[in-house]
Amino acid sequence: MTMDLPRCAPEEIGLSSRQVAGCIRALNHELTTMNGFMAARHGKVFTECWWSPYRAELVHSNHSFGKSYTATAIGIAMQERKLHLDERMADIFADEIAERKLQLDERTRRITIRHVLTMTNGMERHPDMTGDWIGNYFATPMAYEPGTRFAYNSSGSCMLGAIILKRTGQNMKEYLTPRLFEKIGIDASRFVWCKFPNGIDGEPGTFATTEDNLRLAQLYCNGGSWNGERVLDEDFFKEALSVQIENPYAPEQKDGRCGYGYQLWACSIPGVFRFDGGQGQYGIIWPEKELVISLHEGAFAPLGPQKTLDVLYEHLLLKLQDEPLPSAEDDLAALRALEKAQALPAGEVGQTLPDASWDGTYTMKTDTFDPWFAVAPPGVGDLFAAFRTPEHDHPIHSFSLRITPTLLTLSLDSGAEICASLDGSLTERFVASPFPALGAFAATARLTEEGTLEMRIRWLNGWFETILVFAQSPDGLTITTKKLRLNEADNYLIKTSLAIRQV
Structure with a gap:
């Protein structure tokens, strides 16, 4: 059964389209990343927008x-x-x-x-x-x-x-x-x-x-x-x-x-x-x-x-x-265009593309890592670890990296694949994860000035982000996993592990 909410112009419910547009701009402040926003009065939605790739x-x-x-x-x-x-x-x-x-x-x-x-x-x-x-x-x-x-x-x-x-x-x-x-x-x-x-x-x-x-x-x-x-x-x-x-x-x-x-x-x-x-x-x-x-x-x-x-x-x-305002078609059109234009900033792009030296299959040598999202306030471990579905929560024993001119692909031994764009574009994809219905993501990757390979995974069923930093060394491939906390005092849950290339 369809139960669509009615839509209307802001002026109909006592706000100007310019005021609402100003609100959307102000919501993009320096202490947040907006994902989705809706407002209604008298049961009618007068503004709505999502910051692409959120939808x-x-x-x-x-x-x-x-x-x-x-x-x-x-x-x-x-x-x-x-x-x-x-x-x-x-x-x-x-x-x-x-x-x-x-x-x-x-x-x-x-x-x-x-x-x-x-x-x-x-x-x-x-x-x-x-x-x-x-x-x-x-x-x-x-x-x-x-x-x-x-x-x-x-x-x-x-x-x-x-x-x-x-x-x-x-x-x-x-x-x-x-x-x-x-x-x-x-x-x-x-x-x-x-x-x-x-x-x-x-x-x-x-x-x-x-x-x-x-x-x-x-x-x-x-x-x-x-x-x-x-x-x-x-x-x-x-x-x-x-x-x-x-x-x-x-x-x-x-x-x-x-x-x-x-x-x-x-x-x-x-x-x-x-x-x-x-x-x-x-x-x-x-x-x-x-x-x-x-x-x-x-x-x-x-x-x-x-x-x-x-x-x-x-x-x-x-x-x-309390009363409706006069209609303002031009302002309303500008508001609707602004709503549609909201998007997260593109990912950083490396000055050079990663080369084939990163390609290969790796076996974990010390501990393991995982790319999945976490909710971990400072001083607390991952609160969402308890919600992982055991039959889908496989420790990573081996993985492979594959580079093409446009993508970095991380393939896990569970069969899951995470593809990251090398051009900074945030394209929605889906991966099988320990949270079976919550695998929507958009990822970018780049070769940093320090020579490390960085993958940023934005998990689209929340504000979550995982950063994987791969560094080549004589001992193997060091993997630093950083999971966003969104806390100014302690912003990441960090773990380091080591893998060696299979020959």
Whole structure:
């Protein structure tokens, strides 16, 4: 069933095309790489663009934006009387606690679903999300009475997913498909929800299109109805879109200290709320003005995401008029041309092409390497390693390099091939990876002035980038793998390994 969102000119909803064009230009600031952007008012999309090779149909990592899909599932389950928000977590997971012979702090026993929704679990630190993360959650020491103090806790959000599975017999995506996705026009076959090794749909494991996220924001803006059909009780949305806990001491930029609802944040403009994922994955909701915005980007922490919000506030939210503006066909045409013209910068091109001395098959001598994307905040390993599909996650024992006048091809012993353009062009390709549905990429390669062979892989299901640097030496081929963190203090997860040429 087609459920296309209507489109309109910005002037129809109280913004000028020039203002929107100025917003797009300002979004291209120095602390981010934009991937996708949409905005709608009164249910009509008035601007949308993707930075090529990103495109509308590609799902993109949501990071903690996905918590809002989780909260929505909790609301639906509550509506279906599968749970209530004041149920205690220790009662829901009594069997798991008994199996692990855990002795719980009395405060731990008082944690409710509502406390988890509002990030007021009361724990002194973030629970370990590796291994037995359900047991780790209950074993984490308490510092505060539940419900009294905000402390960000992604493990708690994963526990909400475990509740859905426990109470409904279905994982999050399976549960939400007929109850949410099909009702608001999200293509469930394309939407990706990565699983933990224990089979539970994980957080931060959602990948959605920019429009999928806009639709969720629109549902919240509508108070839970879609095209006249009630999807979820309005009272749940009133509670979700309200400050349930103040957080003035949160270690965030200004928009991270304005209060928190149900797995979403209050903004510095009164009455505005947002779904929020790391590195600037946003869904902005302004019910009073019937305005929603969806944005995917790769913003450098700690300042980049806030700068993007400030751009949206300055150029859109604070410019919004209550009445339509006169049509401006020339300005609208210029805006639509600008939207279509957005693209990532081309890759660097070497002054000379790599020669045939790089061609060959190599065997790993020390450790291994891999080109796949990672999410690794400073001081933390790859958070997405748990989401790799074991049957597709093959350690690399050997690989080959092949040079042509236009391409560098890296062929892995698993059969996967990554082709990189030598002319700097970012061409979308696909490779079989440990994330089976998330193999879209665009790669470039060059011979550097230092004589190394550099391959840059932009993973198009997120802001992710992997840089592989091959260096010839008497000992063999040194491979330096750099995976982008998007953190100004520590920008890469780096690993070095060695391979030798087969003869």
